[in-house]
Amino acid sequence: MRAPRSGAGRSMACAALLSMACAGLLPVLTGCQRAADSRPPRPVTYTSPPHDHGATFLGPGDCSTRGAVFREVPCTSEKAVARVTTRYQGATSGGPTCPATTDFVLHVSESRPAADENGDGSVPRGYASMRNLEAPHPGDPGEGGGPHTIVGDCVSSSGEGRVKETACDGSGAGAPAFRVASAVTSRDRCPPTTELFVALGGERPVGCARRL
Numbered sequence: 729m730r731a732p733r734s735g736a737g738r739s740m741a742c743a744a745l746l747s748m749a750c751a752g753l754l755p756v757l758t759g760c761q762r763a764a765d766s767r768p769p770r771p772v773t774y775t776s777p778p779h780d781h782g783a784t785f786l787g788p789g790d791c792s793t794r795g796a797v798f799r800e801v802p803c804t805s806e807k808a809v810a811r812v813t814t815r816y817q818g819a820t821s822g823g824p825t826c827p828a829t830t831d832f833v834l835h836v837s838e839s840r841p842a843a844d845e846n847g848d849g850s851v852p853r854g855y856a857s858m859r860n861l862e863a864p865h866p867g868d869p870g871e872g873g874g875p876h877t878i879v880g881d882c883v884s885s886s887g888e889g890r891v892k893e894t895a896c897d898g899s900g901a902g903a904p905a906f907r908v909a910s911a912v913t914s915r916d917r918c919p920p921t922t923e924l925f926v927a928l929g930g931e932r933p934v935g936c937a938r939r940l
Contacts, residue, residue, distance in 0.1 A: 911935050
């Protein structure tokens with residue numbers, strides 16, 4: 729998607745917030761079903777003009793605002809709300825995975841404005857793993873959000889052999905029914921106390937969950 733350009737020729741890049749909400753459903757591993765990745769995020773498009781705070785727009789350690797427009801700002805700014813923990817080029821599909829406790833992911837689409845952060849006339853396509861500067865941290869275990877389902881997270885039953893991540897304290901949309909106690913490479917490595925297998929993705933794609 730092309731980034732819009734202002735009349736003054738300011739560089740613009742498009743960013744997409746990969747949803748922190750638990751709108752997607754997680755497949756439950758039953759019978760002969762195989763492990764699958766966690767719920768796919770649903771992108772919402774935003775525009776974000778780069779600022780000259782580093783060689784890369786929203787590079788590791790950089791901070792951003794949040795809202796209708798994501799902007800790179802100094803981390804000392806009162807407008808800074810989230811920090812980049814890792815930054816990758818290319819698409820999220822098939823690319824490196826963000827850290828487990830990432831709060832949300834920003835997808836920056838390629839643009840070729842007249843001026844940009846390093847003067848080469850382009851902002852490369854990529855994505856940034858973001859961590860809020862202050863609580864809440866939806867990516868933390870049990871908080872019911874973030875792009876990953878991890879050990880310590882809770883899920884509620886949504887019917888039809890699927891579950892949905894929810895906050896363990898009951899503050900989410902669904903009542904927590906199971907907690908992911910461990911992550912393993914295959915179902916036969918789960919402990920005997922396991923009551924539900926949840927697909928997590930990653931190097932240990934099987935979550936061993938117990939009823940609360």
